[in-house]
Amino acid sequence: MEGGYTGRHVNAQSHLTDPQGIIKNIYDAIVIGAGSMGSATAYHLAKFGADVLVLEQFQRGHTSGSSHGETRIIRFFYDKSFYTELMKTAYAEWRDLESASGKSLLFITGSVGIGAKGNPYGRATRQSLDAAGVESEWWDAAQLGKRFSQFRLTGDMEILWQKDTGFLRAAECVSTHLQLAEQYGAEIQENTKVTNVDWQTDVPTVRTENSQFRGRKVIVTAGAWAGTLLAELDLPLTVTKQQVCYYQPTDSKLFQPNRFPVFTEVTPDGEFIYAIPAFGAYDKGGRVKIARHGRGQVISADTPERTPDAVYIAHIDAYVQERLPELGKSTHTEVCLYTETPDEDFIIDAHPHCPDLLIAAGFSGHGFKFSALVGRMMSELARSGKTGFDIHPFRIDREHKISSGIPRLQS
């Protein structure tokens, strides 16, 4: 694969028979997991003419991982400037996907970032936007009220307006990447759990309950299951249970994407809240999504228990009552998983002992917006062993800082 693919049919998947007579397929690339990262990786690889096999333990579009649901925030603003820089290409990748598929997947609403005057997260965020040449504006409460009368603010707050923020249609993005990957010839096997990846063979071997496949490159995009699949690496990944609440306002027009922004808030208690305007279901009026970003209950990815926590719902309802009273009470909640690294930065790297085994994991509750770009990065790494993007902060062997001291709002 060094030097890239020369075309679909030149690198055609080969079939070998081992001494026991079992057919072994050799693919250019095997992608493990069909969530946001795996679907985008499969798309980029297949587009470049690779023979790609995607193995997904559940059905595509399942709701047991991290990429389901209607929406995810996309934004430039980050307190770490390397994310802001990468987002320049990530936005372009999403627009390319829209052109390739003919679907609208990315909606721009602008965002307001609310926090107490001088809060360190707001300062750091503004700094990275400025460093990347991305426009933003400080507003005061009066300016916010003039533009978005839905908010009730108390205390001495400051607001960072960023016009390019918006949201992605999450589940639709994943299914679109998969559909296009298939159109380019990728094979997707659902309900096929990978039980082991043997990278010590000449060509890495991927075993499932009933079969085995060989891939010149194997890419692990297994979300909350990555730690188990790569147990020998002892990756610093923690899986947590997360919940989002949905609201159906009486006057839904007030919360449509053209009238209401994405918003984030570092509350006076140091909590991180985010919201996405009304979108999807609830009979065309859509529903507003609000949640707290933070370390949830630590669980195992295989725990089937996904019961919403009533105390959490009451807490978010109380916040909404104060900040956005017209939203009323939540009508529905959804449970999802974060896979967190100690410093909340991703892991994008090759296995330390096997350059043919690539890993994209630990997206720490803020990876979705990057997935179209991560797919491109993984495809470049698979094809040539390198990528033009700065993935230095995502190395496996970096020192995992527990905290930078700056409160962070991801999502």
Ligand SMILES: Cc1cc2nc3c(=O)[nH]c(=O)nc-3n(C[C@H](O)[C@H](O)[C@H](O)COP(=O)(O)OP(=O)(O)OC[C@H]3O[C@@H](n4cnc5c(N)ncnc54)[C@H](O)[C@@H]3O)c2cc1C
């Ligand atoms: C509540 C919530 C809100 C979020 N909000 C945002 C946001 O606003 N903006 C943003 O950018 N990000 C957000 N994120 C984060 C983002 O959604 C995730 O970072 C991203 O979806 C992770 O994708 P993934 O492909 O790594 O994981 P997943 O989507 O979980 O995909 C991994 C896939 O691998 C499969 N798999 C695992 N093990 C195996 C195996 N052994 N064999 C076969 N298949 C296997 C799984 O079944 C799964 O389908 C949010 C996450 C949550 C939970």
